[in-house]
Amino acid sequence: MKKITIAIDGYSSTGKSTVAKQLADHLGYVYVDSGAMYRAVTLYAMQHDIISKNHFDTLKLKQSLGSIDLKFKKEYVWSKAHIFLNEQDVEDKIRNLEVSEFVSPIATIHEVRKKLVAQQQQMGLEKGVVMDGRDIGTVVFPNAELKIFMNASAQERAQRRYKELLERSENIQFDEVLKNIQERDHIDTTRQDSPLVKAADAIEIDNSEMNLEDQFHTVLQLAKDRIAGRI
Numbered sequence: 522m523k524k525i526t527i528a529i530d531g532y533s534s535t536g537k538s539t540v541a542k543q544l545a546d547h548l549g550y551v552y553v554d555s556g557a558m559y560r561a562v563t564l565y566a567m568q569h570d571i572i573s574k575n576h577f578d579t580l581k582l583k584q585s586l587g588s589i590d591l592k593f594k595k596e597y598v599w600s601k602a603h604i605f606l607n608e609q610d611v612e613d614k615i616r617n618l619e620v621s622e623f624v625s626p627i628a629t630i631h632e633v634r635k636k637l638v639a640q641q642q643q644m645g646l647e648k649g650v651v652m653d654g655r656d657i658g659t660v661v662f663p664n665a666e667l668k669i670f671m672n673a674s675a676q677e678r679a680q681r682r683y684k685e686l687l688e689r690s691e692n693i694q695f696d697e698v699l700k701n702i703q704e705r706d707h708i709d710t711t712r713q714d715s716p717l718v719k720a721a722d723a724i725e726i727d728n729s730e731m732n733l734e735d736q737f738h739t740v741l742q743l744a745k746d747r748i749a750g751r752i
């Protein structure tokens with residue numbers, strides 16, 4: 522069967538990675554969580570005194586990029602792949618609210634994006650890939666055969682993320698999560714380099730009122746139609 526490239530972009534907590542993983546498993550495609558790469562660089566920056574609440578040493582970040590090695594390692598299926606930072610499994614560590622608070626400033630740096638975009642493009646060379654992020658359909662794979670842009674209300678997205686963080690037993694307030702989502706939306710959509718924007722040929726899905734199953738079936742049908750050349 523013909524293999525295509527599927528780009529899934531959108532705002533935080535719209536269900537991008539959930540649907541991208543389901544799609545990759547169903548189609549036997551590689552799944553790449555591009556956000557995990559920005560989060561892993563952020564974790565490195567936090568661990569190496571590059572970013573904290575009071576300072577952000579962009580020069581040191583740029584000089585450190587050569588020392589940051591990122592790899593996805595999968596066991597059985599891509600949806601369960603973990604990201605490794607310099608050979609350390611950081612899949613769990615990168616998901617906390619502290620990393621979420623620093624990741625969008627880190628993702629504004631051109632040199633960071635250049636490095637990660639090159640690696641992402643390499644992973645998609647043979648097609649048969651589903652990648653989710655903010656600039657996949659616009660910058661990483663502008664020729665992707667299927668581009669999805671996901672959206673949902675900020676309130677609904679914050680509720681979803683709050684529930685997830687509570688399940689990780691993080692001691693947080695709903696308002697903190699909502700504030701983080703709104704701040705990241707703002708930085709991600711207004712940055713100079715590769716801002717989050719819907720590609721002209723992307724199909725927009727608002728899933729504020731959609732459950733995970735409906736959302737998966739909608740996207741799977743689009744992928745099947747595109748693979749078969751029906752749309």
Ligand code: CDP
Binds near residue numbers: 535
């Ligand atoms: O899952 P969630 O929406 O919380 O975020 P993520 O996909 O893990 O991405 C974290 C952050 O990385 C985003 O808020 C962006 O600042 C940045 N990012 C980006 O700039 N470009 C991408 N392709 C993916 C993520």
Ligand code: CDP
Binds near residue numbers: 532534535653682728
């Ligand atoms: O990757 P992204 O940040 O866009 O979102 P996600 O990690 O796939 O989804 C964030 C949370 O929202 C997860 O706990 C999903 O199960 C939940 N979600 C939902 O309940 N209903 C949807 N239609 C989409 C996501």
